[in-house]
Amino acid sequence: MGFSDYRTALVTGASSGIGAATVRRLSAEGLEVYAVARDAARLSALSAETGCRPCAVDISDLNALAALAKSAEFDVLVNNAGQSRRGNILDTTAEDVDALIDVNLRAVLHLTRLIVPGMARRDRGHVVNISSIAGHYAFGGGNTVYHATKAGIHSLSQQLRVDLYGTRVRVTEISPARVETEVFGRLLGDLAEAKRRFFDDYDALQPEDIANSIAFAVGSPARMNVAFMEVLPTQQVVGGLNFAQKSRPPAE
Ligand SMILES: NC(=O)c1ccc[n+]([C@@H]2O[C@H](COP(=O)([O-])OP(=O)(O)OC[C@H]3O[C@@H](n4cnc5c(N)ncnc54)[C@H](OP(=O)(O)O)[C@@H]3O)[C@@H](O)[C@H]2O)c1
Structure with a gap:
């Protein structure tokens, strides 16, 4: 299996960053790509550029996901929206917990249960889940709920491979480190500030790097399942250990 065996793809989080780059790449490979995000105007511009089918959907809306899943027999599912x-958990609101679980994890589980049984029946398909190094490592500055949802993506990807054993449906997890997208700008509510703080002085990955990683996995021969890829900027490493000193007794 490779690109020539696949006809359709559904990519979530397609209005910017990794998702938009993936829509461009998969469309260029000849797939009919359904591009999913909330921002209809950006999807429409992407459609004009690539020929993708724009699907303005909030993926935390289960009814919308069910309708979306019925719109085609999908060969490739890229769970990328996030x-x-x-x-961290010490100052996280109830809304933050619910929103991150809804978008990063719950929607992925629902899309998987709605779309993958069809792939299994047709004995053809590829699921690509975008996790994060946050799902595999603990580090300062990370949001606890985000880390937990991304660990969930790792776990469901592992188990999905077991569930699909005996079929020719492949499951790839891609775990990126820092990619220059809007994710930090959305976090700060200020794209220019995020660019200054996270990207101007760092040689981060570009969205195309992850789109190309996805294309490598999807375009691989049928005998080959790229199960897991961790992709880091060359100048970024994961590691380190913190050890707080014992507190001294207060002076008398
Ligand atoms: N950038 C990094 O450094 C990095 C590192 C590791 C992992 N990742 C992961 O990579 C994935 C893609 O993120 P990105 O970096 O490309 O960031 P991004 O540019 O902010 O893209 C996020 C995408 O998700 C969509 N989205 C968010 N909430 C949604 C909702 N409720 N319904 C539908 N779509 C929704 C956004 O579109 P709308 O706003 O139009 O809905 C947007 O298209 C995420 O899962 C992220 O966790 C990123």
């Missing part, structure tokens, strides 16, 4: 939030 959000993050500032702070």
Whole structure:
């Protein structure tokens, strides 16, 4: 299996960043791509550029997901849409917990249960889940709920491969480190500030790097399942250990 065996793809989070780059790449490979995000205007511009089918949908809306899943027999499902939030569990709101679980995890599980059984019946398909290094490592500055949802993506990707054992449906998890997208701008509510703080002085990955990683997995021969890829900027590493000193007794 490779691109020539697949005809259709559904990509979530398609209005910007990794998702938009993936729509461009998969469309260029000849797939009919259904591009999903909330921002209809951006999807319409992407459609004019690539020929993709724009689907303005909030993926936390289960009815909308069910309708979307019925719109075609999808060969490729790229679960990419995601959000993050500032702070950690010590200052996270109830809304933050619910929104991150709804978008980053719940929607992925629903789309998987709605679309993958058809792939299994047809004995053809490829699921690509975008997790994050946050799902695999603990580090300062990360949002606890975001880390937990991305760990969930890792776990469901592992188990999905077991569920699909015996079929020719492949499951790929791609775990990126820092990619220059709007994710940090959305977090701060200020794209220019995010660019200054997270990208101007760092050689981050570009969205195309992850789109190309997805294309490598999807375009691989049928015998080959790229199960997991961790993709980091060359100048970024994961590691480090913190050890707080014992507190000294207060002076008398
Ligand atoms: N950038 C990084 O450094 C990095 C690192 C590791 C993992 N990731 C992961 O990569 C994925 C893509 O993010 P990105 O970096 O490309 O960021 P991005 O540019 O902010 O893209 C996020 C996409 O998700 C869509 N989205 C958010 N909430 C949605 C909702 N409720 N319904 C439908 N679509 C929704 C957004 O579109 P609308 O606003 O139009 O809905 C947008 O298209 C995410 O899962 C993220 O966690 C990113």
